[in-house]
Amino acid sequence: MTSEDEVALFWLPIMLSYIAGDTVLPPQLGLASVEYDAITSRARVLRQTLDKKHLSERRQLRQQLLLMRQKEYRELKALLIEHANPESGFAEQAASVIACGCLGNRHLWKDLGLPERPRLSRMFAWYFPQLFNANDRNMRWKRFLYKQLCDHGGDYVCRAPSCNECSTYQECFGSEER
Template sequence: MTQDAITAYWQPIVSGYLSGHTALPLSLGLTEAEYQVIAEACGMVDMFPADLQSLQLRGELLRLRRDEMNELSRLLHDYLQPQTQFGVQMITVLSCACMGGQHLWRDLAMPERPRLTDLFGYYFPALRQLNVNNMRWKRFLYRQLCERGGDYVCRAPSCGECSSYGECFEVAG
C-alpha cells in the first residue's frame, strides 16, 4: 500500500474514530492488534478515542446485526483487489460502518463522498465499476445484496420508478 492510500483513506477514518465522528465500534471493529498496526501506519499510535463507553455500546449493538455484517463482508470480499494491504481490514471497517445511520462516507468520517468512491476504486475496483450511475454507496451495497437474493427489499422494479431516486443517486445540480 502506498503512503497515499494510507493518507487518503485510513487517516480520515482513524482520525474520525478517535474524535468520535464515525459510526464505528471499538478498534474500528478490528482486533486490537490489527487496529494498532493501522494506527501506527497512520502515525496515530498511542492516541485514544474520546468516548470509550459509546464505542463499547456501539459494538454491542453491532453484534445484533452480525448476520447482516457477514453478508456485507462476503460481498466485499468477492470484489477485493488481491494483494491490497489492509484490504481485509477495510472489509470489516466498511461492514461495520454500513450499520450506521448516515451516508457511508459520513459514517466513516471521510471528508467528502468522492473520497469514498476513490476508496472503492482502490480496494474494490470491479465493484466500483458496477456503480455506473453513481448510486450512494451504502444503498448500492444493499442493492447488490438484494440482487444476490438476500433478505433485503428492493422497493421498486427499477431505480427509475422508485420514489427514493434522489436519495440513492447524487444528482448533478
C-alpha cells in the same frame, strides 16, 4: 499505490475522525486486533490516542450494535471481500470498516469519518474495483451495497424491479450535500 499512500489517503482521515468521535465505528475501528495493528502501526503518532478512545461508552454501544447485527455485517463484509483488489494492502480491513460503517444511519462516508463522498469512491476504486465499476450510475455507496445483497437473494430493501420505476429514486441518486 503503496501502503503508506493508502494510510494517508484513506485511513488517516478515518482515524482522526474516530479520535474526534465523528464516526460510528466500534472499538478498534471494528477490526480484529491483528488487522487493527496492521493499519495503526503505520500511524504510530496516533496509536496511543486511538487506543484510549476505544474505552468510551459510545464505542461500547457501537460494539453492541455490531453484535446484534452480525449476520448483516458478515454479509456486507463477504460481499466486499469477494470483490477485493488482491494488490491492495488493506482490502480486508477496508471491508470490515466499511461493513461497520454501513450499520450507521448517515451517509456512509460520514459514518466512516471521511471528509467527502469522493474519498469513499476512491476507496472503493482502489479496494473494490469491480464494485466501483458496477456502480456506473453513481448510486450512494451504502444503498448500492444493500442493493447488491438484495439482488443476490438477501432480504434487504429492494423496493422496485428497476431503479427508474422506484418512487424513492432521488434518495439513491440525488446529491449528497453535507
